[in-house]
């Protein structure tokens with residue numbers, strides 16, 4: 013497979029004819045929902061067009077953070093952190109989770125004020141972060157570029173291995189009875205008597221009472237097939253990993269120029285902390301207005317371009333026939349080419365100041381699409397207009413860490429149990445019920461971590 017080396021998950025040979033819930037998308041979000049539902053005794057099919065975890069879920073930085081998270085997500089994230097603590101035991105697999113802390117360098121008075129406000133509000137949600145003076149920060153990260161404004165550290169934030177996590181969760185779901193179907197694209201959802209009755213896969217239909225769209229960067233196109241508008245913007249971030257390095261920091265660090273975290277194999281995953289590429293696609297016109305604030309505030313850091321992705325998404329403009337192969341089968345794995353300027357150029361620059369990284373060798377580079385919503389928090393919700401249809405997507409560059417919690421919340425919504433947190437902020441209807449879309453403190457947030 014292109015991109016990072018993901019732990020292989022074998023697909024089941026037999027496709028069930030009927031399940032309680034069919035899940036579309038085998039990233040960490042779909043896998044977490046499958047595990048929760050299977051744990052509660054429901055029959056589940058997890059349908060993945062490529063391999064488990066081959067898109068965003070294996071391409072991310074591996075940060076599991078509450079620090080500077082949108083306050084609306086914090087209660088769910090606090091729960092997710094406790095699920096990460098137990099992940100090894102629950103899945104029987106080592107996903108490399110460790111609470112090694114995450115530090116954000118601060119570059120302006122405005123950022124300092126935002127983070128101080130955020131820190132005191134977060135304390136109420138049970139998250140403890142500390143502001144570091146410029147001198148304390150310089151001592152903790154001796155070779156990081158100096159800043160007059162210090163930093164914020166959240167010591168109980170952590171890291172995990174993206175190439176292991178979604179596969180481990182999917183295998184744990186299978187052990188509880190879920191069907192794990194790989195190379196099994198879902199072309200669309202069928203309804204009967206006004207509610208979801210089946211998902212139609214490339215291998216035939218699976219009858220179901222409920223279907224969950226957890227398609228990451230593809231969710232807007234899946235929603236369109238059901239005539240539902242889901243404003244989503246996909247932003248490409250380029251990443252590199254180094255060969256093992258001795259003596260580097262354990263904790264992850266974000267600065268405006270770079271971000272890194274130590275890997276279980278002793279290397280580092282490194283990326284530009286802010287710069288990204290936006291591929292213009294047919295939906296850029298349809299949903300562009302929703303994202304003007306994001307493009308405006310990050311303008312100098314966004315490169316807009318037209319690439320092959322434009323043509324890959326053209327068929328999604330129309331409703332696709334369910335009886336022949338379509339766009340989901342055509343692109344088994346979204347594997348954009350990483351930007352060399354944002355990988356090799358970045359490491360060269362980092363090495364100029366930091367002796368550890370001057371001797372680093374690149375082991376691999378890759379890129380991934382981050383699926384943004386206009387307010388940068390996900391949808392975890394039913395889609396009211398189509399009874400039986402649910403959506404868990406739009407995690408806006410920070411879904412890896414929160415995914416286990418999102419799995420619990422979606423399982424609560426499907427089974428009608430009391431939701432683990434108030435789901436109002438994550439409702440699908442917010443994009444069309446006249447609600448004002450808020451951002452985390454109005455701050456220009458770094459998009460991917």
Ligand SMILES: Cc1cc2nc3c(=O)[nH]c(=O)nc-3n(C[C@H](O)[C@H](O)[C@H](O)COP(=O)(O)OP(=O)(O)OC[C@H]3O[C@@H](n4cnc5c(N)ncnc54)[C@H](O)[C@@H]3O)c2cc1C
Nearest residue numbers: 037039040041061069072073075198228380410411412413
């Ligand atoms: C470079 C980068 C860095 C990031 N860093 C972090 C980080 O440090 N911490 C953090 O918390 N988050 C981070 N994120 C975000 C995080 O990776 C995502 O929010 C998370 O992985 C989303 O999971 P998902 O399951 O929704 O999507 P995905 O992992 O993209 O999975 C969706 C799956 O659905 C499948 N699919 C789509 N359509 C169909 C269909 N029709 N039929 C069947 N299958 C289908 C796809 O093939 C795909 O495998 C980062 C993302 C990127 C790209």
